[in-house]
Amino acid sequence: MNIPDDLYYTENHEWGKVEDGDLRVGITDYAQEELGDIVFVDLLPEGTAVSRGDSVGTVESVKAVSEVYAPVDGEITEVNPALEDAPELVNQDPYGKAWMVVIRMTDPSAARSLMDSRAYEEYVKAEAK
Amino acid sequence: MSYVPHSEDDLRRMASAAGLTDPEDVFSPIPRAVRHRGPLSVGGPLDEETLRRLFRVSPSRAVFAGGGVYRHHIPALVDALSSRQEFSTAYTPYQPEISQGTLQALFEYQSMMAALTGMEVSNASLYDGATALAEGALMALRGKGIERVLVTRATHPAYRKVLETYLSRAGDAVVEEVPFCRDTGRVDLGALASAVGSDAAFFIQNPNYFGVLEPMEEVAAAVSGTAGFWGIVVAEALSLGLFRPPGSFGPDVVVGEAQSFGNHANAGGPLLGFFCTRREHARRMPGRLVGLTKDSSGRTAFCLTLSTREQHIRREKATSNICSNEGLCTLRAALYLSALGPKGLRSAALQCAAGAGELTSLLRDRGIFPLFSGPCFHEIALPLKEGKRQALLAEGIVPGIPLVRDYPELGEAVVTAVTEMNTKEECRWLAGMM
């Protein structure tokens, strides 16, 4: 399982990458593996204000729908247009091409309250049991 | 009598294999306090011949009733093939490897309905035209900014009532009626123009409940880009064999009733609700969908798809609570359309229109005129005193569906349907007695 060191993580298996005051968000390798083949990604539009824990969209496999939650408070400033036609990117490149949204953080330090890669690895191990 | 295939000995043998002393012990998990004592007070057991006598029903001699359920000629092959047990006793095709027959037939139904309505997508059926309208309105209300539902008063009264039932439970949406012109029977375009808005979903039945053809080009011009969402309701699917596909007017949905396609009147049910929409709305639509795909060795195959919209996955967030729909009725529709073909469908529709024309001219000769001047497909609204209607019924002639309960403003009147199942003689008979 791939858990890059330079990212932050949530209990709902989102990852976040700090880029100045923005947080680029996607779902983790573990999450895509659990969901199976992704067939559709539906995301909120740019300009939507979100609070931590709000849904920013849904990811669908054939048999399940899973919410993607905002890891921090802020406003969605970018939505990945590639996922509309190529949802399989979530399976192929969850940390790269399959980023989902960029959130401009209300509090630029908010990401620091999320899990780091080591904490997330422990968390996933515990959940898998 | 029962359909249990066991002898008493089998029952004992099975009980003992399951570790029970007596077959009755199988009910031991049910607390004594809630057990029912004594036999149920229900009839039977009855033999087949006695049942046949009990279930006998004799239709009247000449029937001119329509109003959303139509008697049309159904080629014998429709009954013969739809009663094959492989179709009729199968379950919902959740296991595609052993359900390709149902799935392909549904896919063909979806394809033909999409072609006939002029829309891009059709689902695999809803209960009936009324619930199809209600689901259409619910879908509209899930869209952004839609708060009102406008429906023409000349839309089937029962459809409007079912719509009210569904919407009154679903939140604060208001249902408003758009009136019809008393002389033409067509929608009042002025009233429509002032009622419509981006916060409204608008639905219009065509041909309407009086059989009158609505001025669809004017309607489309009035609502396209103005209404937040709009839909066309088709209660008589056979009209799709004659007129411009409703989808060509640009609505968001075309919903309605396809019982006319190969399904008997059956005392009012089962009916066949259909739901067609544009591709952009596919993920928001209710009901099952069949998609084309491949199997593990690359052969063409079919399966249910977009299931994530449905109740068994999305539960309380599903696009509808519908599960079982009208599967076998869609198969019958596919059989019927295949049996009639393009020319047959056209000819059946033309016969109906010609029959209505014939009856209208017979009545005109007797000084009886339709209530409305608008052009009709195969139903006509006619004045008819209740006493006269009762006299006709007593003679075995059903002159139509009474209008007074739903349209008191029209006085004592009926909507009379003529189809290819009626004859010239029946028309003369009806006209002579009206």
Next chain:
Amino acid sequence: MAGRDDVAGFPLIREPLLKDVGAPGRNRRVLPAPFDVPQAVDLPGIAVLPDIPDVSEVETVRHFTRLSDLNYGVDNGMYPLGSCTMKYNPKMAEAMAEALKPVHPGDEAAMGSVLGLLFLLQQHLGEICGMDACSLWPAAGAHGELTGMMVIRRAVDAGGSGRRKVLIPDTAHGTNPASCAVAGFVTENIPSGSSGFLTAQTVEEHLDGDVAALMITNPNTLGIFEEEISEIARLLHENGSYLYMDGANLNAILGVARPGDMGVDCMHVNLHKTFATPHGGGGPGGGPVLVKEGLAPYLPLPRIVNDGHGGFALDREGPESIGMVHSCLGNVAISIRALAYILSIGPSGLRETAKAACLNANYLRSRLAGLYDLPYPTPTLHEFVLSDRAFKGTGVSTMDVAKALMDFSFHPPTVYFPLVVGGALMIEPTETEPIEELDRFALAMEDIARRARENPEELHGAPVTTPVGRVDEVLAARSLILTWP
């Protein structure tokens, strides 16, 4: 596409799409033409010919016959779908429904007889369920649930309490929360106990002034009778809440116990599951709603009433009613089949049906419990749930077991439901399986269990004898081809 597949394949010919059968001018059907159609029809908006296939009669018949050969029906063999209940559909009932075919619902004289039969069915369902009033109009189980919850919503609103919460156990059907949502309720999941049934204590913990109802399935989807149901009903009623019962599993208790006697206020029945009407590959179904007297005024319109002359008529007025839920009278031809079924077997037959259904399930359970994981050892009635836990580490899942059963000419059981059991296999043989068929099923399950341990790879490839192999649902969802080109 060239090669052997196109020309051979007895008995299964690869059947093309209907649009690729036939050609312009093939359809030579003679249709009724009682009227003279004018040369130029004077109607607005006439279109070109509709765009549907032009096929000869024999091509239509062969096409659909060949499609039927790709299906599996109840007459082919066992269909052990837990809670979906696929039992034999008597041919007799088909014959009884014939009489309805030509009857138009506007034909008042003929409808008098039909309404009489429907009235009789309402009475019989009331007696079987121990309920006071019935409406036959819902066209399927989920429609019945929705209607029932609308009835409760109307009662709650009429009482002025404005309650909006419905409690649903974690073993519930997916339609339950969906129906509640359409009826304007919010749902709250509550856990069933470790023994597989809901305890009165759990219910009590979740009760508050906003609870309008609890929705329960009894016996539940684990096949277990809700033994604390009477106490649960008492607690609900004390709290001013209603008890709704999903009648999906009524077939297990016919003539033995009646929901009305357990304190149920409102319920629906699935006609195909309990009264053997054919499922039709996904309907038409029938989902009559039954209520206790206090809820009767809220039932949908119209109502069947005595017309005062020994006949029956429809009463369309009822200010307290939820209104209409169907444009006509629901799936009348299905209701009629259900009545024919009840009358053909009578009271003793109904009870015998429940007994044989439960015995068949218990017999099969005793044969399979050692081979597969049985997560709930609690005694069960008409169905039981196994899991794929015993195969952990082999890579064999419930899906593999289900697909492998097809190669033995069985329809798979319900899979991955109820959600409280991971990898669930929910087996309901029904009362109409002879003992030899049950034995054959047990042998197939034994063989699959053995192969799961010895040769798991082989099971991933199943089924191999069906018209198509495993179907790619991911491709279907990604490409979304919903009509022919």
